[in-house]
Amino acid sequence: MILIAFLGYNSVYFQKLSTHKNQKNVTFDFNLFADSLYFKGILTNTKAIDLNELLVQIKENSDSAFKTHGNRLGIGNSAFFMVKSQGKVSKIDNGQLTIAALNGSFINLETKYIFGNAIRDASGLVKLTDFKTNADFNKVSEALNTVIREKVLPKNISKIKIGDEISFTGALKLSKKEVLGLVILPVFITLKEK
């Protein structure tokens, strides 16, 4: 037991951004940083807003909802939101889970195409100014996406089948310009015990 606790403790390393900033000439370990970001930050993130609540707020005042809950770096029509919700799995197709929510709406959980900056930006945990170039800033996303796509989600979804009830937290992209489908890139999925 003590050995397991010891190994568990030493399997996760945390690296502060301030350390990174001071290491300009040292190769930065993005994988290590993503590991620490995932296990330290997103997993325990309490900022995720309930999806239904977000949609209600957007209907009432989209500008305010985008400003309060969304994250858009720079200039653009869309923003990323960290949302949480739950429902029953109604379809599983090529890595995409269709979820029937309690209110009758359908949500898609994309577990295969987890790429880009959606999760990094929805989390709000990393700032553009933390990295010297956009290329480095994007490497954070790649490493973080790899952790979630290859380490976390395969375990999360391995036992999930149609009819199961699940809860999940993930990144959602919404646009003020056009209606985008409710496709969420999950950060984690939890199978509810029957």
Next chain:
Amino acid sequence: MKYLSLILSLLILACSIKKEVEKPKIAVVISTLNNPWFVVLAESAAENAKKLGYEAKIFDSQNNPATESDNFENLISSGFDAILFNPTDADGSIANILKAKTAKIPVFCMDREVNADDAATSQILSDNYSGCVEIGIEFVKTLREKGKYVEIIGLVGDNNTWARSGGFHSVVDKFPNLKMVAQQSGDFDRNKAMEVLETIMQAQPDIDAVFCGNDAMAMGAYQALQSAGKADKVRVFGFDGASEVVEKIRENKIVATGMQYPKVMAKTAAQYADEYFKGRREFPQRVPVEVELVKSSNANKY
């Protein structure tokens, strides 16, 4: 005494009129005007600067760092007060920005990033990486995760080239049945891309798709495929949002592109220069501008 005060008043008035006449001058230095996309960026930057009440002049660097360096020497000695800058080279252009900085002239980069975060006053840049991630996903889905493809990249010294290629490959490389059979530079040029693809197809006649780092090259690739009678079989993907490519997407002849907003970047850079003249000194070093995926299902909105 009466005459003396009158003369003094006239002198003060003359000085104030001169000050009004001598508006701050803004230089718009553009990597090349041999590409319609950059012409839009240049003209839009100059137009916005003029709307804000400044004189504006466009300098063409002709994709040549030496010409760009000469442009900077000229505009510094000519007394320009701010530079809206589209660099030719991510590393090579830093020295020019630093020359301007030494002369206390703010530089606002547009579209192309330089590899320094302490040279330019601010850099307003297309989010090329994210745009090409979306294109990469569309590419994988269109090809159903398998096939042979060619990548035609832009100028090798331009960060945008690698941001686009990097975003695309961050997706596509995760699918082992998608094989890149050739990757060559088309220098962001239509004719060069056409020639490059024609040559590649002699050795690789059975490709399924071509990803191009800009729309000019996508049009060149499409032209090469048309000449070879393969335009219906080989899928073409571009980047920029050029109107002729959007038109081709509507006709289902090109699959997708990433819509960039050069006018937004130019307007923001001009506004920043205006704010600088009015006393603002703190600017975000990098301002990403969203790129939107254009495909057949939404092409009518663009």
